[in-house]
Amino acid sequence: MPEGPLRADAQRNRARILDTAEAVFAEAGPRASTEEVARRAGVAIGTVFRHFPTKNDLLAAIMKRLLARLVEEAGRHDLFAFFTYMVAQAAEKKTVVDLLAGSGVDIRLPEAVGHLSEAVGALLDQAKNAGTVSDQLELPEVTALLVSVCQGALHGGWDGELRTRTLNVVFAGMRSRT
Incomplete structure (x- = not known):
């Protein structure tokens, strides 16, 4: 281009x-x-x-745009609402993500992923300041939980009820115990 x-x-x-x-x-x-x-x-x-x-350039552009939308959405939600939104998006965008995974193409979008990580970090800081999550919770743990639950939504055939129950368990573990 x-x-x-x-x-x-x-x-x-x-x-x-x-x-x-x-x-x-x-x-x-x-x-x-x-x-x-x-x-x-x-x-x-x-x-x-x-x-x-190339088709791979098109796929990379789709993923970059999806990541940019997620960063925008992070600014509209608290940590728990954004987490829920991301899991729903993972399930909705399943075919595109599966296509990327099965394409054999190594699509790296470090800048876009970095912006998303920063946005999630800001939400985590807000949640800590509000006392809604444990002070011991750090960004790597939140990211690992988010990726894991999104993978479950992608490949687990989760319906809305299972997704809600799973998120409730994850959120209970993230919440402040005070």
């Missing part, structure tokens, strides 16, 4: 391609093609490849 700011029409095309790609991959999984993304986005295949030279 060319460096520098995109024209307004190019920005709209890029956003439409990403929106469409999320839906196409969620529906078709690894079988999804960039040609189908282009067709459903109403753009030429060359437009898709101009923005995302």
Whole structure:
């Protein structure tokens, strides 16, 4: 993709391609093609490849955008509500995450993941200051719990009731004992 700011029409095309790609991959999984993304986005295949030279570039852009949305959401919630939101998102975005895991591609987004970690750390600090979580709870433990429960939601076939019960157990362990 060319460096520098995109024209307004190019920005709209890029956003439409990403929106469409999320839906196409969620529906078709690894079988999804960039040609189908282009067709459903109403753009030429060359437009898709101009923005995302490979399918893996498209997948990386989807993940980067998902992580950015999570960081935004962190600013709207407390720690427990955000934890619940993340687990729900993991279950909802299952196909895209599975596709990435099975693609054999090593997609690294350290900056985006770092922003998410910072956001979760800020929520943890707020919860500690409010006395709603144990002072002994640290970011690595919260991250491990979050990743574990998200993995359970991804692969465990969890329904809403099981997810709620599981989160209640995790949250009981995180809460302050005072």
